[in-house]
Amino acid sequence: MLADNNRIAIHPILPIPEREEVFFYWNGQKLKAKSGEMIASALIANGISIFGHHHKDGSAQGIFCANGQCSQCSVIANGVAVKSCMTAVSENMIVQSLEGLPILPAEDTPLNFEPLEYIKTDVLIIGGGPAGLSAAIELGKQNIQTLLIDDKNALGGKLVLQTHKFFGSQEDSSAGTRGIDISKNLSEELAKFGSVEIWLNSTAVFVFSDKKVGILKDGVYKIVEPKRILNTAGAREKFLRFPGNNLARIYGAGAFQTLVNRDLVRPTKRLFIIGGGNVGLIAGYHSLQAGIEVVGLAEAMPVCGGYKVHSDKLKRFGVPIYTSHSILCANGKESVESITIAEIDKNFQPIPKTEKTFACDTILIAVGLNPLNEFTCEAMDAGIPVKAAGDALEIAEASSAMFNGKIAGVKIAAELKGNKENPIPEEWYAKAEELKSPPGIIKSYQTPEKEEGVFPVLHCLQEIPCNPCTTVCPTNSIKTEDGSLMAVPVYQGSCIGCGKCLLICPGLAITLVDYRKDKENPTVSIVYEVTNYPVQIGEKKILNDIDANELGEYAITAVQDFPKQHTQIVKFQVPKAIAKKVAGFRIQDASVSAPIDKPIIFEKTSDEAMICLCERVSVGQVRALIKKGITDLNLIKAITRAGMGPCGSKTCEVLIKGLLREEGIPDKEVVPNTKRPLFIEISLAKFPDGSAK
Template sequence: MTQKNNRIQNHPILPVERGNPLKFSFNDEIFTGYENETIAAALIANGIQIFQFHHKDHSPQGIYCANGQCSQCMVMVDGFPRKACTEILQKGMHIQALDGLYSLPQKVGTNQLHPIIHKKAKVMIVGAGPAGLSAAIELGSHGIETLLVDDKNQAGGKLVLQTHRFFGSKELVYAGTRGIDIAKILSEQVHDHENIELWLNSPVVGVFSDHKVGVLKDNQQYALIDPEILIIATGAREKSLPFPGNTLPGIIGAGAFQTLLNRDLVLPGKNFFVVGGGNVGLIAAYHALQAGIHITGLAEILPQCGGYRVHLDKIKRLGVPIHTSHTILRADGSDHVQSVTIARVDDLFNPILDSAKTIPCDGVLIAAGLTPVDEFFQQAQQFGFNTYAAGDAQEIAEASAAIVSGQITAKRVLSQIDNSENDTQNIQNLENIRKVLSSRPGNIQVTERNKKREGVLPIFHCVQEIPCNPCSGLCVHHLISIPSDDIMAIPDFIDPEGKCIGCAQCVIGCPGLAVTLVDYRTDALFPFVTIPYELPIDKNDVLGHSYPVTDRDGRFIGMAEVVNLTQTTKMNHTSLIKLIASAEIAEQIAGIQVKSETPPSIQDFPELPIENETIICRCERVSAKDIRALICDGIHDLNLIKAISRAGMGACGGKTCEPLILQIMKEEGIPPQEVVPFSKRPLTIEIPVHTFLEPEQNDDETHE
């Protein structure tokens, strides 16, 4: 095969650093990877999309979760099955695509056995994302012995994948700071507290009826923790979207996409289509553009995208076609996705098949919403643990709300430990803040255009009520105001005395890239316009050239010449592009299209979608048709459906297909009270059997 280099070479926000190169083979061909990267990253970097062929129908399987939760990326490594997304590449590895079911070698060698750890904990927190970290910090600052465990090799949860600046309140939740930097700040605070013990690379594998929690410490030693209080801050997982072709290699969730892009610095494709216009889809699309991926379009089934308008405007200004009131009908391709077909929907969200159009792409990013990872919490409650849920495991919201949720949970725990209600008012205040930070975007208010055309002034392209206020604290002359008790308010610029000096701090610091600066002082007819920019750009390439400029909605409004580009370390990876533009359009300019790419052509798609083709259980490849038939036969117990069809029996433990089976139940008119969900059983991930063996039973157990 022709070897490809799908590695990000230059990123506007992230440093591009790799370990030493090393050679490995895949299907007997030699490739180059790098130390410390996963097998999946190395394969995708080399243009390999197919990791295995399903044993049932030989369909090609590519990476799906990139998180160790399913087994679609299983490959054979030196004769053993391994998940490519979690296994670190080693020099000289012989990797083969898995073809059907694997058989283990006769001799497996000797495994080092470790004693089982038995440990008591005052408070145990599962999940070191924004909620878990903030809960630990709050508890740590009050001297509470806390054990914080996470399955990843670094703390921060999804924050470590977020290259954009966060919204919210600057005073309370680091608004204006990039997610990757918030993760570092919170992690450092955790390390400052000696009474917080952090176990990374340590997945929880089950909570048990004897009030113990099973953890695979350092991914190798089994530990049974006996916590007095258990906080579950396990975050959220993405919802799967059922449509024909949904398991083709190249169709991945937003979390997996961001992992490959922003952690592994590899490109899972060159032309992606995005499904879902909530914040997750809009942000992931922007991350793709930052990494150099062309976005062929975004479909949102609702009449408007549900994410923040500032996120939407950013990608519209970069030329991404937005298809609201559209749904995905199918994805097609032989061994990986080559096109998606979308169609408009009517008022009842039924697709209007006459409107179907096919869009070529080599990847589809699914951002169909999130669902809480709350199985541990539910089980812990069922078993009578003294337990709390925090962050997305409690309620899906922005990461800023999760930080506050962690603080609230910790305060509740502290009140319980002290047996006092002293903090009730404080908790109530934090609850109010959490609610504001969780708010859905509000009304749109467009302010009247300035008519004076003199002096210098910022233009706010931020027209929707969202919980955000960094701009209000950035102006040295205090010319921008957002009431401290109403951070949903749209910023107000008040400058009757003409004090604005054009310092552009408000332009640099706005996380929505929604502030520009128009300076009429040199030439009122052709003022300077300063706009923020976060894609790769080289001053020498753009200086003196004219580019198309767009208004807030991404509409082309004219051409403008680049007269300067400022990039300093203080600006934290946000560039300032200075343009000269006609006064007629200067205040409307919100974006510039430095890169022009011709979008792939759109053709009509002749075939009608066949929904029953859709694969519901991707691990065992069980179709909607098979599951629907069982439901119509009167089987409303998911455990029975599993026993008959194998749906839910795969490596992901039904995490992906359960919501989809419930959706089919609903479509078939089965009342929810008649539906029996999957029984949740440990282990939640696969772990080697030898982990439970001890060197000498009972004698070598470690008690702490």
């Protein structure tokens, strides 16, 4: 029996719960799992990352999205093909790898149809993440009958994966609080309202033309008839075209964070990240907290699209970030063994002789999200009043999702109560715009010239929507430049050295410089929350500035623990010449990120990359049709089967549209796919006979 030794035994932020063990069988081998966890997580905990082989080309398959959106993780569980990321393991469950096509049940297998249950409600909210929870709370306050559904076994959406502190404002989006705690707080607030019913493990299947919604709840099909729909179902991750993109151990960022932060499973030892938005940068930080080596991060643009404080933090910890670089190929036999990246020009073409190959066992793809807007479109077609909030409306930070979810809830309540006046104050709209603002300009330091007393150095130089440091300062000495949420914070006043600003800063972008005991060698305090890389007094660390330039090696003079915040403040005594420059210290050795001596240049061309993983359709096959003048996605689907797989074109449609643009085809000339009538695959046995109403 294999040992489930890929579990995280210690985490700087997350508690390690005691959970009952169960046993299941994988291809005849007895394995351990945790009660209630998904099959995929149990397999990866036992060191199994290849879940089967594709029926067309025999290539290995494993997890990608961990969100039920793709089909890469399919297995056979107790004789039925299931998505292992959405199916809980149970005692003595027999799980088998999916080798080729699944064997269908015999024709005489009886189908026991059950009577169909109909439910009416004022509001149906699809998705229990930050936007859905915030909207439901507002509807609960107005005593509006509301049904909130979510396909997971707990509320919170992506909040339950976020161990970092949130940006935004304290008043409106709990800035300075970790996502996991925000999820708990919102869920507890929602539980106060009896008018809101919650269905977990429940997936919306389709919004039908007769104004009813099919929902699969705990495996039982039901029909809900709402007066209003609010779509807060979130988003799905984008994929990339590159040779080797059909290897196992290529994960979406959401899947990676689900494994690490929800299931406390360590899915990799050496990770390389593609994509420098906030999602990719934060995933790198979460990796370090899980004890995973982050080999590097590549971003195609000249600068990372995420917040500068996130990229600065990663670089200071010892993770190199390669801007103006992209992936050339993933290398390996069945699963990832290395990655080759290259510098790219202004046309995003690789520059010869800039290739670098790094040994890694996993590639994380974090190149953006697409709103999950199917339910909005279906409701509009059916004539049901519908709104969307969160990522289902517009991709933004969770702080923005919470606030626009609140606005949507207030609006819907007013509509149902016949209030013709706009219930939303004008300042709410302004705040909503601020919260979803992209990163702004980068400014220079405004550090005090004095070398006496104690004061904070604010290494937050980019305009981003964030202000918790201004709200906790007891002497009101930190303010934003013009008082707005987006402005850069500045120090003007009298500091008492309390350190509250250090502990609340989401970007870990504040240090405290104290000259009171030694003006020539002041003490610098640095906030630290990667305590699985332990620090102790007397230990020497390489200090660095905001850009990760080394300032020298110095010994730790003190370590203060703040258990409630899961944080430490680490102190160093340094020469005054560098005290204000110190922004952090390295924790990952440079050898982790060294490229191999000779780059691996994949023999296959970019046209041999897969554009449809479900049906193993290559870029070249689709490109050839486009060159023949075919711009109808339905015709491309009919010829190649791209889009006919289990995921229902959720991944490949975006890639094919990108290929059409690459070939110079305007979007207006592209005929979109005709969507299949169901959002997910459902066994016919789940559908009842419709006799009960």
